[in-house]
Amino acid sequence: MLAWQILIDGFAIGSLYALGATGFTLIFGVSGVLNLSHGAIMVAAAVAAWALAGLAGAGPWAAALGGIAIGVALATLTYFVTVRPIQRSPRVAEAEKEIFILTATLLWGIIISEAIAYLFTNNAKTVLPIVEGVVGWFGVRTPANEYFTAAVCWIAIGLLWLLVNRTRHGKALLAASMNPRGVTLLGIELSRIHLAVWLIYGVLASVAGILLGMFLGVSSYSVGPLTASAFSIVVLGGLGSVSGSLIAAYVVGYLETATAYLISPAYRTIPALLLLVVVMYLRPQGLFGRR
Amino acid sequence: MLRHPLPTLLTSACLAALLPHAALAADPIKIGVIAEAQAVAGSSIAPAAQLAADEINAKGGVNGRKIEVVVYDNHSSAAESVRAFQRAVNEDKVNAVIASYISEVVLALEPWAARLKTVMITPGAASDVITQNIAKDYEHNKYTFHGYLTSSALAGLVCDAGKDLLVDGSKMKSAVIVSEDAAWTTPLDAGYEQCLPKIGLKVLDHIRFSPDTTDFTPIFNKIEGEKPDVMITGISHVGTQPTVQWKSQQVPIAMFGISSQATNSTFWKDTNGATDGVLYQAVSGPGVAVTAKTLPFVDAFQKKYGNLPSYAGYTAYDDVYIIADAARRAGSTDSDKLVEAMEKTDYVGTIGRVAFKPKGDPNVHGLKTGNGYITGLMLQWQDGKQVNVWPKNLASGKMKFPAFIKVQ
C-alpha cells in the first residue's frame, strides 16, 4: 500500500513537473533561451485564474481558460520585451547574449512577480479545482484532482507531441530545434517559429501553473523556486531534450515523494539536489543529453 | 551631475542635517511603522496604527502632543527593514517603532533597537528568541517589546482550548503534531509535547515538514495511518497549501492549532473554501467582543479601509495606545524613560489585558497570558465565516466539521 501511494503521488507531482519543464526545454531547444521568468509566468496564469473565479465570479473552466490567455499574453510579451531585442541587438556581442538574456528575463520575472504582489498581495492563492472529491483505489484515497492533474499534463504533452510530430507546422518547429539554418534555407521564417514556440510555451507554462494552483496554491513567493526547479529538471534531463526532461521530472517527483514517505518530509528536496550535483559532476550533459 | 543619485542623496542629507532638531513641547510623538504591505498579515499593521493615532489626536493627543505615524514598506526583507529602521530613527527622528509580523525581521531589528536606543514593539512575530535575547542582555536589549504571543505561550493557549473543546467536548484521546520545519515552531512543538499529554491527548507522532513542500499527500497519508483523533498544527508560511490538500484529499482528521494564514479574512477565497472546518488559535476574531474595545475598533477599521484587520492589525492598534500611554505616564519620549513606563503597562486593549513580563522572566517583555490576561480564542472557519468557538463566554457558535471528518 505504501508502494502504491508513492507510485500515485510521485506520478501526479512528476507529471506536473514534467509539464512545467517541457515548455522550458522547448524554448531552449528551439531558440537557445533559458527563460528565467518561467516561474513568474506560471504564477501569473494561476493568479489570473484565481482572480477570475474569486473576484469576477467565473466558473472553473472559464477561469482556467482566462488564466491561460493571460499566461500566453505574458509569454509573448516576454519574447518581445526581453528576448528579441537582445537577440537582434548589434551592441551585445554574440558570446554575451546568453548572460544578457538571462539577466533580462530574470528582471522581467521580478517585475511580473512584484506586480502580482502589488495587485493581489503575496498570499498563496488556490485556483478553483475543476474536479473535486476523492477516488479510493487499492485502499488508497487519492484526490480526484490528482488524477485530473496527471491526465491533463499527459493530454497537453500528448497534444504537443502530435503537433510536433504529426503536423507540418509542428515539424518545422522540431526541425528548427535540430538545425535553425536548415529551416531558413527551406524558406521558413525563424522569427515566426520563435514566436510560435513562445506561444506554445505560454500555453504549457500556464496550464502547469494553473494545475499547480489547483493542486497546491501559488504565490509570488513560488516564482523563484518554480524557475529553479524547472531549470534543474531540464538540466538533469539534458538541455533541449524533451524526452530527457520528462524522465527527469519523474525521477525528481518520485525521489521527493519517496523521501517524504520513507525518510522525513523535512528532507524532501535534498536528495534531488544531491542527485543533480552528482549528475553535473559525472555526466555534465545531463542524463539524456547528447553532446 | 545632479542626475547622479549619490550627490542628490548627499544634498538631501546635508539639508536634513542643517534643520534644527530640538524637541519642542508641541513636537508630535512620531511612531515609525515598518511592515509588509504585500502580505495580508502585515498589510493591516500600518492602517491600524494610523487609526489609533487619529483617534488619540482627535481627543487632543498626548500631553498636548499629536501622534504622527510614519510608514515604511519593508518588502518582507530583513535587510530592507534594517535600512528602514535607520531611516526612521536617524532621518525621521521617530520616538518608537512598531515593526513587522515576521520573526526574521524583528530579530534583525533587535540589535538596531539596542544600538539606536529606540523602543520597538512587534505586533505579530512569534519567536521566543526575541524575548530570550532581552533576558540574556537586558540592559542592552531592553528597548524591544514583544506585543504578540511567543510560540511557547501560543502552545499553552492552544492546549487550554484543546482541553475544553477536544478532550472534554469531543472525547478525543490522541493527537499528531504537524508543523513546518522552522525555527519558530521549535519552542511551539516543545510546548505542545509538554502540555498535550497534560490535558489528556496522547502524542502519537511529531511531523515536521519542509516549508517548500510541494505535495502534502505523503504527510497526510502517514498521519492517517497512525489514526489520531486530531492534528495539532503549527503552520504559518505555508498555510494555504496543506489546507487545500487536506480538503482535496479529504483527510478525515480535524486540524486544530496555529494556522497563521487562516486568521486572514481572505483565507476562504484564497483556498476556495478548502478551509471549511479548520480550527485556529487567534487573539481576536470578527464579531468577537474580547473586550469592550474590540468591536468598535473593527467597525472603525472596516469603515475607513473597507476590509477587516488581520491579527497584527489588532495588536498594532493596541501598540499605538500602549506607546502613547507610556509616553503620557513618562511625560517624555526619552527612550529609557519610555522603556520604564512601558514595563509598567497595564492596559486593556482589543485582545485583552496587556501587561509585559517583568525583568527576570525568561521571556521578559513578552505578554502575560492566561486567566486575567490574554487568553486567546479558538476560531473555526464555517461556511465562509470565522466563528469563535472558545472560550465559552465569547463563543458565537459551536464546533462543527465538514462531512469528510470523522469525529466520535
Next chain:
Amino acid sequence: MLEVEQLTKRFGGLVAVKNLGFSVRGGEILGLIGPNGSGKSTAMRCVMGVDAPTAGAVRFEGRDIAGLPSHKVSRLGVGLVFQHSRPLNRQTVLENIKVALIPDRLGMLLHSAEIDDRARAIAERVGLGAVLDRKPPTLAFADLRRMELAKAIAQHPKLVLVDEPFAGLTATEVAAFSELIAEFRAEGRAVLLVDHNVKSVAALVDRAVAMYLGEKIAEGTAAEVMRDETVRRVYLGGALVRAARDAAPAAHGAPLLEVRDVEVRYGKALAVQGVSLHVREGEFVALVGLNGAGKTTLFNAISGLVRHNGEVRWAGAPLEGLTPAAIARGGIVQCPETRELFGDMTVRENLELGGHRLEPTALAERLDWLFDLFPILRERTGQVARTLSGGEQQMLAIARALMMEPRLLILDEPTLGLAPVILETLSNALHRLRGSTRLTVLLGEQNVTFALPHADRLYVIDHGRLAWEGEPDRFETEAADAYL
C-alpha cells in the same frame, strides 16, 4: 623534432583522422594540406593537445605528448598561430602580446619591465610597432593576424603550428607573412603549416603532406604533391573530360540572377571582393575555386545569410531587405556544403519539410519524381538522416532543396568529402536532373572535373575575386594550370 605515428581521432562514430603519420625536423617547414573536412585541423589540434587523440603516438623531441593537456604541450615548446582567435578587445595590442609572455604562475601580480621590453621587441619584429597602443577592434585584419603571430613568437616555440596562414590576406600581406614564417625556419624552428591547398603555400614549404578523408594521400615536395595523381583527383577530379551538352543553353536574354560588385567582410577579413556574375534562366553555371576562395560566402550573400555590399538582383528586382527565408521562398534555393539536414528526422520527413508549401497531391508527385531521380532515397525513406552515408546525405540535401520547386538551385560543394565512387552516382543524378527539367543551377565546386561536364559557363574564383570566366571547353587551355 615532431613525429606523428598512426594518429587516429574519432568523434563518436565519425573518424576524423585515420592512421596518420608524418614528421617535421628543425629548420623545416612542412605543409599539411587537405580540403575542408579532410582532418588536417583535427590532426593539428591533436598535436597541440587541444583534442586528445583516440590512438597513435605524437612524439616531440622523442617524448610522447599524445593526450597531454595543451598548456603542458605548450610549455614543452610547441606554439600555435590561430586562424581565428578572440583577442582581448579592451586591452592594447601590447598587452595582448604580453599575455603570451606571462609565465603560468599565480604569483605574477606586477607587470615587469622585462616583459614589456620583450613584447615591444616582438611587436617590432612582426611589424606592429606603429599600433602598439591601439585596441584590437580598431586594427586592420592583417595586423590582427600579426598579433597572433607575435603571440606565438613570444612563446619561443621549437615547433610552430600555423593554421591557414594566408586566409583573407592580400598578395602583399601574403608576401610579408611568408617572410615572417621563413624567419622561423632560419632560426632553426620546425614549422607545420596547415592549409586548404598546396598552391598557396607551395613557395614556402619544404615538404607537404596531403590529406583526404582523414588519411594521408601523398607526401613529398610541393611540386611532387601537386603532380600527384591522387591529389589531382581530389582537387580537380582526375583528367579533365568535357562531356557534350545536349540542350542548347539560353545564351541570351535577361539574366535571372545578377550579382554586381558584391563585397563581404568577416570582421576585418575581406572574404569576397567586387564579384559580379550573372545566371540566365535555364543555364547551368559553375563557380569553381579552391576551398576558402569565397564560393560559399558569395552564395550566402546571395541567399541573404551574410551582410554584404553591392547589389544582388533576382528576376530584375533587388533582393535587398528580404529575409533569407523570403529569398528562399522567392525561388533561390541553396543546398549548402554543410547540407544542414535535420539529423534526427527521417528521409521522408526531411523531404516533406522541403515541400512544406506544396499541396498534398503535388507533394506526393514531387516525392515520386525525386525518388526516381535518387532511387537510393526511396529505400531509405524511414531511416533517420543522421545515419545515412555521406553520399546519401548529399543526395537527400539536393532532393530536399528540389522539393522547394526552386527556379534557381545553388549547389554548394556537393562533392565535399565524398568518395570517388559516389561522385559518379551524383554526377549521373545531376545529368538526369538536367534532362528532366529546365532548372537553372549555380554550382560551386572545387572539383573541376565534376563541374565541367554539366556547366554551360564557368567562373573561376580565387582569393575572393573572379579570376576567369568563360566556356568550359576553354578552361583547360586558359585556366587549368593556374587553378591548382
Next chain:
Amino acid sequence: MAPPSWLRSRPVVAGLVILALGACVPLVGSGYVLGLLTVAFYTAVFAMAWDLLFGFAGEVNFGPTFLIGLGAYTAGILDARLAPNVSLWLCVLAGAAAAVIGGVVLALPALRVRGPYFGLTTLVAVLMLQNMVVVFADLTGGEIGLSVPDVMSVSATANYWIAFGFMAVSGAILYGLSRSPIGLVLQASGQDPVQAGALGFNVTKHKLFAFVVSAFFSGLAGALMVFYMGTASVGTFVDISVGVQIIVAAVLGGRRTVIGAAIGAVFLIAMGEALRPLGELATLIVSLLALLVVLFFPDGILGMLQGRSRRD
C-alpha cells in the same frame, strides 16, 4: 612624462571620484545615509567579487550567495557559540576561510562544466545551503536568523569607515588584480580557453584562482556585514534574490570593469531607498530601470559615462 596609463583609465578615475565623494559623506550625511551606504559598500564588494569571476574568468556564477552565506554564517555561528572567548575578527577570518574552502569544493565540480551548466551547479549550491540552514536550525537559527552577540561598533560613522575602507581596499586589490598579468591571463582564459591553453596557461588553475579570490572577498564581506547587522539570516545573506541583486548590480554597472560593479551596487541600493516613498512599487520600478539599462545600455552605467569618449 605623461601620467601613467592607469591614471588615464576611466574606471580608475570614476573609482577615485567615488572614493573622494565617499570620504566626504561622514561630514554631511546623517546616520541613516551612513547606514545606507555601509550596506551599499558591502554589496559593492559582493558585486566586484562576482565581476572578477564573470567579467574576467568568463564564468556566470548564479550562486554568489553561497560564498557570502558561508562566510556570514560561519562567522556568525562561531561568534554566537564562542563569544566572548573569541575575537570578532577571528570569526571574520574564519568566515573568509570557510568561503574559500566552500569555493574550492564548489569550483572543482563546477569548473568541469561550462555555460548554463556551471550556472546551475552554483545555483544548486545556494539551494543546498538554504536547506542546510533550515535543517540545522539549532546551530543556524533556521529561517528566522541567528543573532550574534558581538558587533563591530555601534557608531554609524565608525561602521561607515570600516565598510568604506574595506570596499576601497577590496576594490583596489580586485581592480589591481584584474589589471595585473594574472588578470590578463584570466581574461584570456575567459575569452578563448583553447588559445589560453595553447599559450601555455593552465586554464583550470587560473579559474580556480579567480574562484578562490572571489570566494575570499565574498566571504570576508559577508562575515563583516554580519557583525554590522547583528544578525545573520537567509533573507539577508543566502536567498537567491540577494544573489540576483548582486548580478543585476554588476551587469548594471558595467561588466568587466570591477569598479562598474561597485557603482551598480551603490546605485541599486540608493535607488531602492530613494524610491521607498513609492512603497510597494519600489522594487518593481528598480527592476524596470535595471531592465531598461540592460536593454538599451548594454555596457552599463560605466559604459554610459564613457559613451561620449568611446569613438576611438
